[in-house]
Structure formats: structure tokens, C-alpha cells
Amino acid sequence: MGTDNVRIDDLSNLSAGVSPALAEGLWTSFWDGDRRACARLITKVENEPNSIPGIRERLADRLGHAIRIGVTGPPGVGKSTLCSAIALGLADRQHRVGVIAVDPSSPFTGGAFMGDRVRMDKFVGDDRIFMRSLASREGRGGLSPSTPYVADVIEAFGMDRILIETVGVGQAELDVMNTADLVVLVLQPITGDAIQSMKAGIIEAADLIVVNKSDLPGADTVLQSLRFVYSLGSAKSGKAPPLLAVSAQQTEGIEELVDTLEQLSTSIIQSGRHQELRQQRLVEEIKSGIVDELWQRYLRQSDAERVIENAAKHLAASGGSAYKFVREMCSNIQLTVDPKANA
Amino acid sequence: MSGSPIKVVVGKPGLDGHDRGAKVVARTLVEAGMEVVYLGLRQTPESIVAAALEEDADVIGLSVLSGAHMTHFKRVRALMEEKGLGDRLLTGGGIIPTKDQETLAALGVGKLFGPGDDPDAIVDYIREWIREHPREDAV
Numbered sequence: 001m002g003t004d005n006v007r008i009d010d011l012s013n014l015s016a017g018v019s020p021a022l023a024e025g026l027w028t029s030f031w032d033g034d035r036r037a038c039a040r041l042i043t044k045v046e047n048e049p050n051s052i053p054g055i056r057e058r059l060a061d062r063l064g065h066a067i068r069i070g071v072t073g074p075p076g077v078g079k080s081t082l083c084s085a086i087a088l089g090l091a092d093r094q095h096r097v098g099v100i101a102v103d104p105s106s107p108f109t110g111g112a113f114m115g116d117r118v119r120m121d122k123f124v125g126d127d128r129i130f131m132r133s134l135a136s137r138e139g140r141g142g143l144s145p146s147t148p149y150v151a152d153v154i155e156a157f158g159m160d161r162i163l164i165e166t167v168g169v170g171q172a173e174l175d176v177m178n179t180a181d182l183v184v185l186v187l188q189p190i191t192g193d194a195i196q197s198m199k200a201g202i203i204e205a206a207d208l209i210v211v212n213k214s215d216l217p218g219a220d221t222v223l224q225s226l227r228f229v230y231s232l233g234s235a236k237s238g239k240a241p242p243l244l245a246v247s248a249q250q251t252e253g254i255e256e257l258v259d260t261l262e263q264l265s266t267s268i269i270q271s272g273r274h275q276e277l278r279q280q281r282l283v284e285e286i287k288s289g290i291v292d293e294l295w296q297r298y299l300r301q302s303d304a305e306r307v308i309e310n311a312a313k314h315l316a317a318s319g320g321s322a323y324k325f326v327r328e329m330c331s332n333i334q335l336t337v338d339p340k341a342n343a
Numbered sequence: 344m345s346g347s348p349i350k351v352v353v354g355k356p357g358l359d360g361h362d363r364g365a366k367v368v369a370r371t372l373v374e375a376g377m378e379v380v381y382l383g384l385r386q387t388p389e390s391i392v393a394a395a396l397e398e399d400a401d402v403i404g405l406s407v408l409s410g411a412h413m414t415h416f417k418r419v420r421a422l423m424e425e426k427g428l429g430d431r432l433l434t435g436g437g438i439i440p441t442k443d444q445e446t447l448a449a450l451g452v453g454k455l456f457g458p459g460d461d462p463d464a465i466v467d468y469i470r471e472w473i474r475e476h477p478r479e480d481a482v
């Protein structure tokens with residue numbers, strides 16, 4: 001069960017793996033503010049993960065300023081209707097707004113029904129706002145794997161507030177915490193009973209909780225249960241986030257909601273929190289980038305698939321620890337980092 | 344493009360409230376593995392083309408049972424050319440007489456479907472059209 005002796009060096013060439021170059025014309029149009037080019041670039045990012053490093057390298061100078069606002073909550077609570085109202089409110093406050101709405105892909109057919117635009121038809125053709133629907137594809141945590149990069153494209157296109165509506169499956173909406181700077185949890189009167197069981201996870205991550213459909217009876221009860229949950233101290237840092245009751249449909253409470261979002265945005269910028277979140281995401285990106293890069297190099301320079309398969313066959317037949325194999329295998333890899341790279 | 348799902352925008356222009364066909368077709372396309380952006384009722388040719396542009400849709404599908412198909416299909420086709428989406432497929436269905444279908448076909452509108460047509464035939468048509476018309480990257 002010998003492993004090949006692999007050398008992984010020359011880390012200076014970290015951008016290897018960049019996919020076929022995009023037509024320069026596409027970039028020119030993109031920087032000129034052509035929405036079609038922006039849409040096309042998003043498709044690239046969605047459909048060709050290999051193109052992401054190269055694309056992001058070109059966008060990098062324009063990133064870092066936008067506030068990404070995740071809008072999450074159970075199906076049908078009014079996330080899309082609310083995003084539409086918020087987007088218009090932000091645009092009226094001189095922001096350029098991106099809206100990304102993610103809908104579930106069928107794990108069986110790969111198809112996706114994306115109906116969020118039905119509730120977002122007030123701003124089509126409004127060039128202060130760019131909206132895009134994304135199918136969740138392999139994503140299982142409420143977003144598609146490409147969502148953060150799609151947000152990058154939209155930010156580089158010039159949008160400084162980006163709303164991200166999640167799939168809305170309830171409990172497993174954790175991607176949004178790693179992607180958004182602010183998380184808005186949307187509930188509705190009839191989700192009242194469900195609050196107790198939602199206590200783990202997202203309810204603690206929320207920076208703002210909105211009880212939508214306040215035109216229907218029961219919004220007060222939901223607010224009361226929320227206050228109760230927070231009084232038990234389950235929230236992050238023990239501090240309850242702002243709670244607001246609104247009606248997205250009747251546009252009641254929307255002004256106050258948008259003002260609150262603006263205050264939260266200003267406060268995370270001033271406190272350095274925004275920068276810190278961005279830095280955390282960069283750390284994760286660098287780590288997973290290194291893993292990917294080394295793995296690709298490893299695959300390229302050795303007969304890895306076959307070696308791994310043989311090892312698995314051997315382990316399955318005779319027992320033994322996979323980790324022992326991994327340790328042995330990795331001890332043969334020499335990782336020579338060019339000292340100049342650290343300068 | 345190979346291997347990535349086909350993206351379709353489906354909308355109903357005008358005041359026509361017959362949305363059953365559009366929903367049936369949208370569902371069928373989803374079950375066939377396509378990504379369908381459903382716009383719903385009361386769209387305008389402008390709103391449909393603007394949405395298709397942001398979505399970078401491969402296909403625009405209109406459903407018109409009101410009798411206003413000539414106006415809507417012509418306008419959408421013209422806007423597609425104007426906005427640089429001339430290379431995408433415009434198809435659809437509803438109550439559309441054969442001679443109108445022919446007139447529209449001459450203007451660059453794709454195949455149109457009517458009552459009782461097998462939704463699977465729509466899937467086959469779209470797949471084949473996409474296979475024969477690969478998109479170029481250049482803008």
C-alpha cells in the first residue's frame with residue numbers, strides 16, 4: 001500500500017485552475033454598467049465554479065463596502081414582499097440595491113420553481129435595483145453554493161446594499177449567518193407557536209426580527225412570545241435584537257424597518273464589526289482555497305484516485321483506520337513554501 | 344452551458360387571468376430539470392424582458408389566452424432585439440390560431456403550443472432548441 005511520493009511546491013502560482021478566460025468584451029460592458037453583462041457574469045459564477053477565483057480576482061478592488069442583509073424565515077411569511085418594500089425604501093435613501101432570492105432545487109430532478117418575482121414586481125426596470133433569482137442547487141443550508149460570489153458580482157457592479165432572501169425551510173437556514181452582515185428573521189402571526197421550538201440557531205443569530213402581516217390578528221402574541229424567549233437570555237450576547245411588527249403588503253411600518261436597518265448598518269460599520277465579519281469570511285475563503293488548491297495539485301501530480309480506491313478496498317476488506325492511511329499518505333507529501341512568498 | 348440547467352422565465356402579459364396553463368407548463372419544465380422563474384399575472388412586455396435580462400434566461404415563455412397574443416408576442420420579440428436578447432428563445436402558448444402562429448414565426452418567435460398539447464412536447468422542443476443554439480459568451 002505504498003503512496004506516491006508527492007512534491008507540492010511553487011505556491012506562487014496559486015491562481016492555477018482558473019477556467020477559460022471570459023471574453024474581454026463582457027468585462028468592458030460590465031464595468032460600463034451593462035446589466036446584461038452583470039447577469040451573464042452571475043450565470044458564469046453559478047454554472048462554472050472553476051471560473052470563480054479568476055472572476056473574483058478582477059472584482060476584488062470593488063469589494064468590501066456593501067452591507068449584505070440576509071432575510072430569512074419560514075415559507076410564506078412574506079420574505080419576498082418584504083424584500084421588495086425594503087429594496088424600494090433603501091433606493092429612496094440613495095442606495096443602489098441588489099436583491100438575491102434563493103429557491104429550493106429539487107434533489108431529484110435538479111429543477112427549481114422560483115416564484116419570488118411575483119411579489120417583487122414593483123421595481124422591474126428601476127435601475128437603482130438589480131434582482132436575481134438563484135436555485136439552491138447543491139446548497140443545503142438555505143442558500144446556493146454560489147450565493148456569496150453572486151453577491152460579490154452585484155456589489156462590484158455598484159450596489160451598496162444587498163438583500164439575500166433564503167430558501168425559507170426553517171431550521172437549516174445557517175448559511176445566511178456566514179454570508180450576511182446582518183440577519184433579518186421574518187415571522188408571521190401564525191408562526192407564534194413555533195417560536196419556542198425555533199429557539200436554537202437562527203433566532204439567536206438574528207440582528208432584527210420582523211413580525212410581518214401585522215394586518216392579521218395575532219401579531220401581538222408573537223411579539224410577546226419573542227420577548228419571553230429573549231427574557232430567558234437565549235439570544236447572542238444576551239441582548240434582544242430590535243423587534244418590529246410590519247405589514248409588507250400594506251406597507252405599514254416599512255419606513256421604521258428601513259430606518260432600523262440603516263442604523264444597524266451604520267453601527268456595524270462604525271464599530272468595526274463589518275470589517276471583522278469580512279475578515280472572518282476571508283479567513284474561511286483562504287483556508288478552503290488552500291484545501292482546494294492543494295487537492296487539485298495532489299490529484300494532478302499523482303495517481304491519487306487509484307491509490308485512494310485501493311486503500312479503501314484494502315481497509316474495507318481487512319479493517320483498519322482510514323486516518324492511519326491518511327497520515328502515512330500525507331507524511332510523504334513535501335510542502336515546500338517559497339520563503340519569498342511570505343515577504 | 345453543457346450540464347447547467349436551462350433557465351426559463353414564464354410570464355403572462357396583460358390582464359388575461361387564465362394562469363392554469365402557465366403554471367402547468369412551469370411545473371412540467373421544473374420536473375424536467377429546468378430552473379423556472381415564474382413572474383405571474385399582469386406583466387407587461389417591458390417587465391418580462393427586464394426580468395429575463397437580469398435572470399440571464401435562455402428562454403422566455405409567454406402564456407396568452409386572451410386573444411391579445413399578436414400584440415404581446417410582437418412587442419416582446421422587438422424588446423428582446425432591442426435589449427440584446429435576440430439570441431434567446433421566445434416560445435409560449437394559449438389560444439393562438441395557426442395562421443397567427445405562422446405570422447409570429449416569421450418575426451422570429453419560436454413554436455407556440457395550444458390546448459391539449461402534451462407538456463412533454465414543450466420540454467423536448469426547448470431542449471432541442473437550446474442544443475441547436477448554444478449561447479456565446481461575448482456581449
Ligand code: B12
Binds near residue numbers: 363367
Ligand atoms: C378554465 C378557463 C377559465 C377559468 C380560468 C381559471 C384560471 N385561473 O386559469 C375562468 C373560469 C376564470 C375563465 C375566465 C374567463 N375566460 Co376562460 N377558459 C377556460 C378554459 C375552459 C380552459 C383554460 C385552461 O385552464 N386550460 C388548461 C390549460 C392547461 O391549458 P392551456 O392554458 O391552453 O395551456 C396549454 C397550452 O395552451 C400551452 N401553454 C399555455 N401557456 C403556456 C406557456 C408557455 C410558456 C408554453 C410553452 C405553453 C403554454 O401549454 C399548455 C399545455 O397543454 C378555456 C377554454 C379552452 N379550452 O382553452 C376558456 C377560455 C380561454 N376562456 C375564454 C374567455 C373568453 C374567458 C372570459 C373572458 C369570460 C368567459 N367567457 O368565461 C374570462 C376572462 C378571465 C380573465 N380575467 O382573463 C375564452 C378565450 C377566447 C379567446 N381568447 O378568443 C376560452 C378559449 C373559452 C372560449 N372558447 O370562449 N376561464
Ligand SMILES: Nc1nc2c(ncn2[C@@H]2O[C@H](COP(=O)(O)OP(=O)(O)OP(=O)(O)O)[C@@H](O)[C@H]2O)c(=O)[nH]1
Binds near residue numbers: 216
Ligand atoms: N395579510 C398579509 N399578507 C401578506 C403580507 N406580506 C405578504 N403577504 C402574503 O403572503 C404570501 C407569501 O408572501 P411571499 O412574499 O411570497 O412570502 P415568502 O416568505 O417570500 O414565501 P417563500 O419565498 O415561498 O418562502 C403572499 O400571498 C403575500 O401576498 C402582509 O403584510 N399581510
Ligand SMILES: [Mg+2]
Binds near residue numbers: 079080081115116165
Ligand atoms: Mg419568497
